[in-house]
Amino acid sequence: MSAHIKAQGLSKTYRVPVREAGLRSAVKSLFRPRFDEVQAVKNVSFQVERGEMVGFIGPNGAGKTTTLKMLSGLLYPSSGSVDAAGHIPWKRKPHYLQKISMLMGNRSQLQWNNTVYDTLYIFKEIYGVSESEFKQHLSELCDLLDLGKLLTKRSRNLSLGERSKCEFALALLHKPEILYLDEPTLGMDVTMQLRLREYIREYNRRFGATVILTSHYMSDVTSLCERVLLINQGKLVYDGRLATLTERITPYKIVKLTLDREELTQEELRTQRIKAELTEIQGNEYTLRVHKQDTVTAGALLMSLYNVLDFSITDPPMEAVIDKIYTEGGLG
Amino acid sequence: MSIMRYFRLIGMFIRAAIQNETAYRLNVVMRLLGTGLSLAGGIGGIAILFHNSGSVNGWEEAETLAVLGVYMLVLSLNGLFVSPSMHKLGGMGGEIETGTFDYTLLRPVAKQFYISVREWSVWPLFDLAVSLGVIGVAARRMEAELSASSLVLFLLSLVIALGILYSLMLLLSSIAFWYRGTYVLWIMGDLLQTGRYPIGIYPKPVKLLLTWVFPVGFIVSTPAEVLLRKSEPVTLLAGLILMLILFALSSVFFNRSLRKYTSASS
Numbered sequence: 190m191s192a193h194i195k196a197q198g199l200s201k202t203y204r205v206p207v208r209e210a211g212l213r214s215a216v217k218s219l220f221r222p223r224f225d226e227v228q229a230v231k232n233v234s235f236q237v238e239r240g241e242m243v244g245f246i247g248p249n250g251a252g253k254t255t256t257l258k259m260l261s262g263l264l265y266p267s268s269g270s271v272d273a274a275g276h277i278p279w280k281r282k283p284h285y286l287q288k289i290s291m292l293m294g295n296r297s298q299l300q301w302n303n304t305v306y307d308t309l310y311i312f313k314e315i316y317g318v319s320e321s322e323f324k325q326h327l328s329e330l331c332d333l334l335d336l337g338k339l340l341t342k343r344s345r346n347l348s349l350g351e352r353s354k355c356e357f358a359l360a361l362l363h364k365p366e367i368l369y370l371d372e373p374t375l376g377m378d379v380t381m382q383l384r385l386r387e388y389i390r391e392y393n394r395r396f397g398a399t400v401i402l403t404s405h406y407m408s409d410v411t412s413l414c415e416r417v418l419l420i421n422q423g424k425l426v427y428d429g430r431l432a433t434l435t436e437r438i439t440p441y442k443i444v445k446l447t448l449d450r451e452e453l454t455q456e457e458l459r460t461q462r463i464k465a466e467l468t469e470i471q472g473n474e475y476t477l478r479v480h481k482q483d484t485v486t487a488g489a490l491l492m493s494l495y496n497v498l499d500f501s502i503t504d505p506p507m508e509a510v511i512d513k514i515y516t517e518g519g520l521g
Numbered sequence: 522m523s524i525m526r527y528f529r530l531i532g533m534f535i536r537a538a539i540q541n542e543t544a545y546r547l548n549v550v551m552r553l554l555g556t557g558l559s560l561a562g563g564i565g566g567i568a569i570l571f572h573n574s575g576s577v578n579g580w581e582e583a584e585t586l587a588v589l590g591v592y593m594l595v596l597s598l599n600g601l602f603v604s605p606s607m608h609k610l611g612g613m614g615g616e617i618e619t620g621t622f623d624y625t626l627l628r629p630v631a632k633q634f635y636i637s638v639r640e641w642s643v644w645p646l647f648d649l650a651v652s653l654g655v656i657g658v659a660a661r662r663m664e665a666e667l668s669a670s671s672l673v674l675f676l677l678s679l680v681i682a683l684g685i686l687y688s689l690m691l692l693l694s695s696i697a698f699w700y701r702g703t704y705v706l707w708i709m710g711d712l713l714q715t716g717r718y719p720i721g722i723y724p725k726p727v728k729l730l731l732t733w734v735f736p737v738g739f740i741v742s743t744p745a746e747v748l749l750r751k752s753e754p755v756t757l758l759a760g761l762i763l764m765l766i767l768f769a770l771s772s773v774f775f776n777r778s779l780r781k782y783t784s785a786s787s
Contacts, residue, residue: 263623265780283629291627298624302544303537314533315628315635317526343544 192236192272193367193399194260199269201230201255229255231423232269237401239366242393244414244431245403248515252423253403254371260401261291261369274367287316290365294375297352298359299344305355306340309362316363323362330358333388350381357388368392370402374409386412407507419514426514438513439505442484444477446491447499463490473498478505530630531638538605538641552644556651563589563717570718578722584749587659588719591745593652595682596713600645602638603687609640611694613704618697622782633775637687656748663749671750674757678744681760686713686740688767691775698778716741736763 207225208218230252237243245253258264260271262278262285271278276285300308313323331337334354339347347355353373360368370389374382390413393400404410410417411431419427419434427434444465453475455467464483469476479487484502491497542548567589571582580588609615616622628635660667686709693705712735720728720742732738739760746752 258623261627263626263782281626286627286629289627291623293623296619296621296623298621300537300541302541304540307537307540311533311537314530315630317629345544 193239193241193274194237194401195272196236196256196260197234197270199230199233199256199259199271200228200267201252201259201264202267203227203229228423230259230266230420233420233423233425234269235418235425235428237399239399240393240397241416242389242400242402242414244410244417245401245420246407246410246417246511247420249405251420253420256420257291257369257371257401257403261289262286263291287363288365289367289369290360290363291369292356292360292371292373294370294372297344297356299347299352299355301345302343304341304343305336305347305358308344308355309340309359312359312362318363326362326364330361333391334358350377353377353381353385354388357385361392364396366396366398368398368400370400370404372404373402374404374406382406382409389413407511411507421514435504435507435510438510440481441478441505442481443503443505444479444484444488444491445474445499445501445503446477446495446497447474449473449496449498453495461490461494463487527634530635534602534639535641539643542643548644552647556647559593559648560651560655563593566717570722578719580719580722581663583659583662584745584751585719585722586662587656587749588742588745589717590652590655590657590659591748592713592716592741593648593655595679595686595716595741595744597645597648597652598679598683599686599713600642600648602641603683603690605640605642606637607690607694607706610636611697611704612706615694615697617782618701626779626782632779633691633772637691660748665749667748671748675744675748678747678752678757678760681757681764682740682744684764685736685760685767688764688771689736691771692767695771695775695778698781712737713740719745736760736767739763 203226204224205227206218206222208214208223233252233256245256247253255264259266260273260278262281265279274285274288276282276288278285298308299305300311303311309327310323312318318326331340334357336354336358339351339355342351344352344355357373368389373389374385377385386409389400389402392398400413402409402413415430417427417429417431417434418425451473453467453470458465458467458477465477465479465487467475468478477487488500488502492500564586567582567585570577570585575581577585610622611617616625625636626632690706690709693709696705697703715723715731716737720731720738723731728738732742743752743756743760747757
């Protein structure tokens with residue numbers, strides 16, 4: 190099966206106006222504006238299979254959104270090519286636009302003064318969804334998102350959580366086969382994030398849609414995507430399984446233990462020849478960082494030497510992994 | 522896209538606009554007040570203008586009243602959908618500025634059609650009714666006979682007027698793609714003010730400027746002149762050609778500007 194989305198050597202350079210601070214340079218820039226070229230995306234290539242859920246990760250300004258905008262057809266790339274569902278996105282052929290949907294967490298598609306149902310109906314007309322399809326899709330969406338009571342409400346009267354459900358419904362009404370989600374859970378509380386993730390997963394499962402997602406909440410990515418594309422400074426630095434990435438970046442485990450009294454220090458660890466680094470102490474609760482190969486022996490030693498009340502071994506939090514990549518700028 | 526679908530969409534947008542406006546009940550009162558004020562201002566101005574003399578540069582009072590009526594008519598038609606749609610695109614807080622144009626660009630509909638007809642306002646219908654009343658009063662005062670042929674010509678001149686107005690608005694809105702944060706649509710409102718009185722009463726250089734550079738003449742005066750049978754057929758033809766040229770130009774410019782759109786960063 191050929192890839193659903195295929196990007197080859199994708200690059201995008203923006204021209205941004207620059208000027209120094211102060212009144213003089215402000216006036217000068219009126220007559221002779223200066224521009225800097227900013228390479229937002231540099232030679233990025235990847236493929237996404239039909240029905241796959243892929244996460245774009247990377248720090249602010251890494252080029253994630255720019256890449257997403259080129260895939261959806263909003264931006265013309267400076268060079269490179271994209272084939273998405275057999276189309277060149279930036280030609281913006283209605284045929285392609287019918288197949289996709291882009292959801293931006295920071296922008297609304299709802300009509301402020303209209304009811305949710307009326308707005309959905311306008312979308313039905315714009316996307317040329319037939320009356321019978323509309324009925325069917327709507328009942329599916331009501332089922333998936335529990336929209337029932339919201340349909341007759343005006344958008345401006347919705348709570349943030351309700352609104353994001355409706356935004357999602359609007360994006361899915363025409364049953365897109367490709368979903369581009371740019372920070373879909375922006376500003377949501379944890380419960381809402383969890384539910385929205387559930388909708389995305391369910392939509393992907395039911396309709397075999399391809400999903401490309403960017404998010405600053407690592408948990409969005411970890412819970413939805415097995416595969417991630419890590420973009421940093423416009424370059425694709427990693428394309429593969431999330432678990433493998435974690436392993437490569439942080440080859441250690443986090444050991445947490447609670448002892449019956451406060452006795453553990455770094456010094457103590459050294460004299461007992463326990464290969465671990467004490468990273469946090471809170472009363473009699475300790476957090477240690479242990480190299481993967483030393484985890485078992487360190488664990489056994491701790492258990493035998495101290496009176497352990499509670500003990501756990503976990504992988505380092507994804508945020509820590511990402512922070513390491515972001516601050517060190519690569520996959521060292 | 523079939524022709525029927527275009528019409529369905531327009532019907533849809535009008536419906537949405539009516540639903541939308543019902544959210545603001547106070548607006549009804551304010552709008553009526555606005556219409557009343559603009560009518561009073563226009564008639565008051567004419568009264569002052571003709572206070573001492575029966576005619577100004579060959580224009581009678583009743584004829585000037587007819588021009589005022591046509592001015593209000595064109596403005597109300599403009600306010601019905603051209604102006605709201607254009608302001609949503611390139612106005613202050615419009616889509617280009619806020620970045621919501623991203624979504625518009627992703628709609629599977631012909632873009633120029635979509636951005637031109639999607640926003641409607643129902644209140645200009647008041648102005649429309651009042652303007653027809655003013656034209657009626659003026660016609661009776663002049664004891665003019667309105668034949669079927671002159672009505673057809675008048676309608677044609679209105680189409681030309683709106684076509685020119687639309688093209689200019691589209692040109693001005695599209696500038697926002699190139700210089701984001703620059704609003705030039707308001708120029709149109711100010712320019713149209715000059716059409717409140719017959720172009721003929723202005724000095725010659727101003728008259729030329731208002732006919733060919735900022736074609737307010739074609740937008741307001743020509744329809745009025747057609748109604749008063751003061752125009753020459755060649756004027757209407759010139760207007761038609763100008764409209765076609767401006768329409769083509771603005772369409773090309775709009776579509777070029779779409780390429781320029783870089784989308785507000787998020």
